[in-house]
Every structure is written in C-alpha cells, then in structure tokens.
Amino acid sequence: MNLFVAAVFFAQLLSCTALSMVPTPHIRALDCDDPESEAAAWAAVTHINANHQHGYKYTLNRIEAIKVLQRRPSEEVFKLELDLLETTCHALSPTILQDCSVRPLVEHAVEGDCDVKLLKVDGNFSVLSYRCKSEPDSAEDIASVCPTCPLLAPFNDSQVAQAVETLLQQVNSPDDNIYFLFHEIGRARIWTLPENAVEVEFVVVATNCTTQDAKNASDGCVRLSGDDEQYGFCVGTAKAAPEDNHVNCTAFKAKVAASDPSAAHPDPKGNPEVAGHGHHPFQPVHLTSSSEESSSSEMVHPTAADPSADPTAANVIVKRSIAAQPIPAVPLPVCPGNKRFF
Ligand SMILES: *[C@@H]1O[C@H](CO)[C@@H](O)[C@H](O)[C@H]1NC(C)=O
Numbered sequence: 001m002n003l004f005v006a007a008v009f010f011a012q013l014l015s016c017t018a019l020s021m022v023p024t025p026h027i028r029a030l031d032c033d034d035p036e037s038e039a040a041a042w043a044a045v046t047h048i049n050a051n052h053q054h055g056y057k058y059t060l061n062r063i064e065a066i067k068v069l070q071r072r073p074s075e076e077v078f079k080l081e082l083d084l085l086e087t088t089c090h091a092l093s094p095t096i097l098q099d100c101s102v103r104p105l106v107e108h109a110v111e112g113d114c115d116v117k118l119l120k121v122d123g124n125f126s127v128l129s130y131r132c133k134s135e136p137d138s139a140e141d142i143a144s145v146c147p148t149c150p151l152l153a154p155f156n157d158s159q160v161a162q163a164v165e166t167l168l169q170q171v172n173s174p175d176d177n178i179y180f181l182f183h184e185i186g187r188a189r190i191w192t193l194p195e196n197a198v199e200v201e202f203v204v205v206a207t208n209c210t211t212q213d214a215k216n217a218s219d220g221c222v223r224l225s226g227d228d229e230q231y232g233f234c235v236g237t238a239k240a241a242p243e244d245n246h247v248n249c250t251a252f253k254a255k256v257a258a259s260d261p262s263a264a265h266p267d268p269k270g271n272p273e274v275a276g277h278g279h280h281p282f283q284p285v286h287l288t289s290s291s292e293e294s295s296s297s298e299m300v301h302p303t304a305a306d307p308s309a310d311p312t313a314a315n316v317i318v319k320r321s322i323a324a325q326p327i328p329a330v331p332l333p334v335c336p337g338n339k340r341f342f
C-alpha cells in the first residue's frame with residue numbers, strides 16, 4: 001500500500017516535471033504603436049465592424065496593450081487590448097471606415113473596449129476571438145467640454161419614441177414615395193434649452209409599397225430583401241411645433257452581413273437588452289466561424305500557448321511612464337500607444 005502511494009506520488013512528480021519542461025512560448029516585444037501592432041489592430045477593428053449590425057461602426061482610438069506569442073514556427077498569436085470610438089456611420093452602412101468621422105465628444109461619444117486574439121500566418125492576420133464592451137463617455141467628461149449638452153437618452157424614453165414616430169410620418173409623407181418601416185434607433189438626445197427638442201438618428205427600411213398603398217393597408221407592406229433591400233439613415237429633430245421638425249434620410253444598401261443575421265432585433269424600444277442604454281451594446285463574446293475554430297481550440301488547450309501560465313509574460317507589457325526610465329539592455333515595449341482622438 002505504502003509502495004502504491006509512493007508510486008502514485010512519484011508518477012505525479014514526474015508529470016509535474018514534464019509539464020514544467022514544456023518550453024515557455026517565445027514572446028516577441030512589440031510597441032503598441034509599432035506598424036505591425038497597428039496592422040493587427042486594424043484587422044481586428046475591420047472584423048469587429050463586419051460583425052456589428054446595430055448602432056454605429058467603431059474606429060481605433062488607441063492600442064492599450066499587445067502580446068505576441070509564438071505558436072508554431074510560422075505562426076504567431078497576437079493578443080490585443082483596444083480602445084475604440086463610435087463613428088457617425090451606421091453599422092450597416094457600406095461606407096468604408098476611413099470615410100467615417102468620429103463621433104464628437106460633445107455629442108456624448110460611446111467608447112468600445114475590446115480584447116482580441118488574432119492569428120498571424122505568412123503576414124496575414126485572422127481574428128480567432130474577441131470580446132468587446134461599450135459604454136457612453138461619463139457625464140463629467142461631457143460636462144467639462146459642454147456643460148449644457150444633453151446626454152444620450154434611453155431608446156424607451158417616451159419623448160424619443162414620440163419623436164421617431166413623428167419624423168417617420170414625415171419621411172413617409174410624400175404620396176408617391178417608397179413606404180419605409182422603422183428599423184432601429186441609433187441614438188437620441190433631448191434638449192431643453194433654448195427649447196425642447198429631441199434630436200434623433202434612426203434607420204428605416206424600404207417596403208414594396210408606396211406611401212399611397214400603405215394608406216390603405218400597411219399590413220400588406222413587406223420589407224424588400226435581397227437585391228432590392230434598401231435602408232435609409234435618418235437624422236432629424238422634433239420640436240414642440242411640428243412645423244419646426246426636420247428630418248433628412250440618406251439611402252444605402254446594407255454592407256454584406258459577415259455573420260449572424262439572426263441577431264437582428266428591429267425594435268430597440270421593445271428589446272429590454274437595448275432599450276434602457278441609449279446605445280447598442282456589443283454582443284458579449286465572439287468566436288469566429290468554423291474554419292478558424294479548430295485553431296482557436298488548439299490555442300486554448302496547450303499550456304505552452306497560454307501566456308497566463310508564464311510569469312514573465314505579464315511583465316512584458318509596461319506602462320509608458322516606465323519606459324521613460326533609464327533604458328534597459330533589452331528595450332521594453334512602449335504601451336499603451338498614442339490616442340488618435342480623445
Ligand atoms: C496572405 O495574403 C496574401 C495576399 O493577400 C495571399 O496571397 C496569401 O495567400 C495569404 N497567405 C495565407 C497563408 O493566407
């Protein structure tokens with residue numbers, strides 16, 4: 001019996017020894033603002049936007065942190081922490097990100113925070129997984145640049161719902177127009193000074209009816225799909241006096257949905273996950289599709305690829321302030337990178 005216990009103990013000791021002899025992953029030091037870090041970050045942002053169907057496209061503000069792990073001789077895994085900012089382009093719009101302006105701080109900007117894992121093979125990046133959170137900027141930040149600017153209003157606010165309804169009627173008022181249905185609210189703010197005004201951005205979708213048809217029986221109007229699919233991105237303001245209302249819509253064809261069209265929730269007012277926020281939060285976690293899942297799960301299992309198992313890994317990313325100290329023999333990577341906007 002004692003012999004048996006000893007044998008088990010010895011076997012465990014052996015396996016521990018074997019584990020500790022697994023070579024630690026090679027970690028390549030890369031500055032957050034290195035062009036290679038940026039290439040990885042842009043690949044990530046492109047992928048995140050392609051999978052984001054509600055609200056607005058996001059752009060890169062800053063690379064917070066980066067780790068590069070050797071996986072196979074020709075493959076590296078990049079782990080990035082990214083700060084993103086909302087743009088003024090709707091998530092479904094085909095406008096390329098370079099042509100989208102960042103939402104100004106005074107309009108109550110929304111920030112995204114993403115952890116992304118990418119694979120680099122032969123110089124090409126592909127996203128293995130990502131996790132993003134989004135949050136409107138703090139009230140204090142807005143107040144510091146514009147004390148009178150309103151914050152984002154929840155989508156289920158009754159004034160917001162009323163404004164969308166009124167402006168949608170205006171969009172649909174010319175008799176020979178395409179009849180549009182409401183698709184989603186993008187954002188809304190309620191001004192009280194100098195007068196009560198609800199500023200709202202929303203998306204409408206074209207149906208097979210004219211507004212004349214719809215007057216008879218709007219129930220029979222169905223949204224156009226496939227090649228005929230058409231959206232309108234509308235920016236408007238509703239005031240106490242309806243004659244002061246104005247709304248402008250820009251027509252667009254939706255970008256090709258990268259995945260998950262089932263995630264659509266056309267009534268943000270009725271969707272409790274979205275209604276109270278005032279913006280469209282990210283879907284919590286994303287793993288990429290089947291072709292990359294195998295490599296993704298391979299990545300999770302071998303401890304050799306898990307940087308959290310390597311105590312030296314945590315020390316590789318240093319804050320910018322530390323990098324300003326006397327230069328060590330091996331230069332430490334400089335992180336976080338520069339902010340592009342605010
Ligand atoms: C990397 O991208 C280049 C250019 O797009 C392409 O020719 C090449 O096949 C890609 N390599 C891999 C491994 O995907």
Ligand SMILES: *[C@@H]1O[C@H](CO)[C@@H](O)[C@H](O)[C@H]1NC(C)=O
Nearest residue numbers: 207208209210213220221222
């Ligand atoms: C729109 O499509 C629906 C379903 O196909 C059909 O019942 C309806 O008559 C169409 N309406 C018009 C005005 O074409």
Ligand SMILES: *[C@@H]1O[C@H](CO)[C@@H](O)[C@H](O)[C@H]1NC(C)=O
Nearest residue numbers: 209212213214215216217220
């Ligand atoms: C609309 O209603 C009028 C009167 O009820 C009817 O004559 C007309 O045919 C209807 N038009 C459509 C497109 O259904």
Ligand SMILES: *[C@@H]1O[C@H](CO)[C@@H](O)[C@H](O)[C@H]1NC(C)=O
Nearest residue numbers: 234235236237246247248249
């Ligand atoms: C709508 O478009 C007109 C003409 O292009 C412009 O004068 C007006 O300011 C726009 N209104 C909004 C709310 O963007």
Ligand SMILES: *[C@@H]1O[C@H](CO)[C@@H](O)[C@H](O)[C@H]1NC(C)=O
Nearest residue numbers: 154156157158272273275276
């Ligand atoms: C709006 O939605 C939030 C979150 O679901 C809820 O707590 C709040 O009561 C709702 N407000 C109204 C006016 O319905």
